[in-house]
Amino acid sequence: MILDxxxxxxxxxxxHGNELRxxxxxxxxxxxxxxxxxxxxxxxxxxxxxxxxxxxxxxxVPEGMTLSDVSKRMMVSNGNVTGLVERLVESGHLDRRTxxxxxxxxxxxxxxxxxxxxxxxxxxxxSWIADLFADLGPKDVRELMRLLAKTxxxxxxxxxxxxGIA
Amino acid sequence: MILDxxxxxxxxxxxHGNELRxxxxxxxxxxxxxxxxxxxxxxxxxxxxxxxxxxxxxxxVPEGMTLSDVSKRMMVSNGNVTGLVERLVESGHLDRRTxxxxxxxxxxxxxxxxxxxxxxxxxxxxSWIADLFADLGPKDVRELMRLLAKTxxxxxxxxxxxxGIA
DNA sequence: CCCAGTTGCTTTAAGGTTCAAACAATTGGC
DNA sequence: GCCAATTGTTTGAACCTTAAAGCAACTGGG
Numbered sequence: 001m002i003l004d005x006x007x008x009x010x011x012x013x014x015x016h017g018n019e020l021r022x023x024x025x026x027x028x029x030x031x032x033x034x035x036x037x038x039x040x041x042x043x044x045x046x047x048x049x050x051x052x053x054x055x056x057x058x059x060x061v062p063e064g065m066t067l068s069d070v071s072k073r074m075m076v077s078n079g080n081v082t083g084l085v086e087r088l089v090e091s092g093h094l095d096r097r098t099x100x101x102x103x104x105x106x107x108x109x110x111x112x113x114x115x116x117x118x119x120x121x122x123x124x125x126x127s128w129i130a131d132l133f134a135d136l137g138p139k140d141v142r143e144l145m146r147l148l149a150k151t152x153x154x155x156x157x158x159x160x161x162x163x164g165i166a
Numbered sequence: 167m168i169l170d171x172x173x174x175x176x177x178x179x180x181x182h183g184n185e186l187r188x189x190x191x192x193x194x195x196x197x198x199x200x201x202x203x204x205x206x207x208x209x210x211x212x213x214x215x216x217x218x219x220x221x222x223x224x225x226x227v228p229e230g231m232t233l234s235d236v237s238k239r240m241m242v243s244n245g246n247v248t249g250l251v252e253r254l255v256e257s258g259h260l261d262r263r264t265x266x267x268x269x270x271x272x273x274x275x276x277x278x279x280x281x282x283x284x285x286x287x288x289x290x291x292x293s294w295i296a297d298l299f300a301d302l303g304p305k306d307v308r309e310l311m312r313l314l315a316k317t318x319x320x321x322x323x324x325x326x327x328x329x330g331i332a
Numbered sequence: 333c334c335c336a337g338t339t340g341c342t343t344t345a346a347g348g349t350t351c352a353a354a355c356a357a358t359t360g361g362c
Numbered sequence: 363g364c365c366a367a368t369t370g371t372t373t374g375a376a377c378c379t380t381a382a383a384g385c386a387a388c389t390g391g392g
Contacts, residue, residue: 016296018307023199023295025314030196031241032318033189036325042351050378068340075197077380082342084378104340104387129189130182135320136313141184144313147306148191152198154301159202208381216348234370246349248372253347270357270370 026151033132040128045121050076052125054084055093055110055118064109066099093117192317199298206294211287216242218291220250221259221276221284230275232265259283 038049057073058065065073071081085108088094093114099105110118136144204215223239224231231239237247251274254260259280265271276284302310 014296016292018304018311019296019299019302020292022299022307022311022314025311025318026192026196027200028241029314029317029321030192032321032325034193035241036321036328038350040328048350048377066340071341075194075201076378078341079343079381080379087377102340102388106341126182126186130180130185132321132324133185133188133317134324136185136316138184140313140316141188143309144317145184145188145191147302147310147313148188148195150302150306151299151310152191152195155195155198155202155298158298158300159198162202162206204380214347214380232370242348243350244371245351245373249348268358268370272371 033129036132037125037128041121041125044124045117047121050084051088051093052118052121054081054088055114056122058094058108058110059115059118059122062109064095064107066105066107070108088114199295202298203291203294207287207291210290211283213287216250217254217259218284218287220247220254221280222288224260224274224276225281225284225288228275230261230273232271232273236274254280 034049041047041049041052053074054070057070067078067081067085070085071078074081085094085096085106089096089108092111094108095111095114096106096108099107133141200215207213207215207218219240220236223236233244233247233251236251237244240247251260251262251272255262255274258277260274261277261280262272262274265273299307
């Protein structure tokens, strides 16, 4: 903070260039890897990334989840999930039923076929990721994990702060 | 590599869980920050992130760029850029003209109004980013930059390798 | 019981995104 | 100069995405 001649706080344009460069690099990495995964999924299994992601969420919870749960976990809008689920039910990957205790709630699960299909994809997917990160040693991986955890916490805090204001 | 009793190479399912977890964390960070930037841009300036990104590319090059250049820099498809530019020309932010030397080529630039609008947004944008990364010290930032550079190189190498095969 | 508020999901409108196919213009080999 | 290959852009179909509005069902205080 800098004080001017009348001792009032003055906002000088501070230099945040490093953070900006960091953000752009983070974004580039993610875009690069995501694009690669996207096209390998398409070529190998003729499936889109959002479909794969949704199935990945469901694979972790055999008893199924509600649409809202999925929406929160995937960090996408409710309406988005509705459409995605629609197409996956259509293609036989998902099973969808109305909850017994709350008729608003839709519970979705992988079908047997859906689960089998997903497992096949997941195995390859994991090896693609390993390959994409191949040049990072175990120490690099650990250190990145640590720093990204810190980044996530920082961003959440900032988002939270703003949510309080707005 | 593990060799079985008949001395043939055997593929065992290796554990790539750490890389996978790293990727998911990277993705979470990016999604979180990107979503935050997206909604601040919307609320503050009623502009979408892709429009902002496109204008950011053009701001760096006053003499303008071709659509292909933009497409490569933004890592999005050509068709995508066509539509984006269309809307930004429509709204008066961009100027578009056919190249004198190659009539296939469209050169786009920020208009005066577009540039002014962008500069306003960019200033705030930079401070949002700084705030989102606020809990990272200078050392963290440097270290993350280093590790992400390594990650980018690794991913590019892997993508390159695959492009050669396919 | 009732109704106001909340919650879960769907719909709509607008835009973003991709891939593949089509088109237009340029370039290079001959 | 011609024609094949390449390059730059646009178009079309399908899908993804969001925000906002709307509908349906549940909940709790009175």
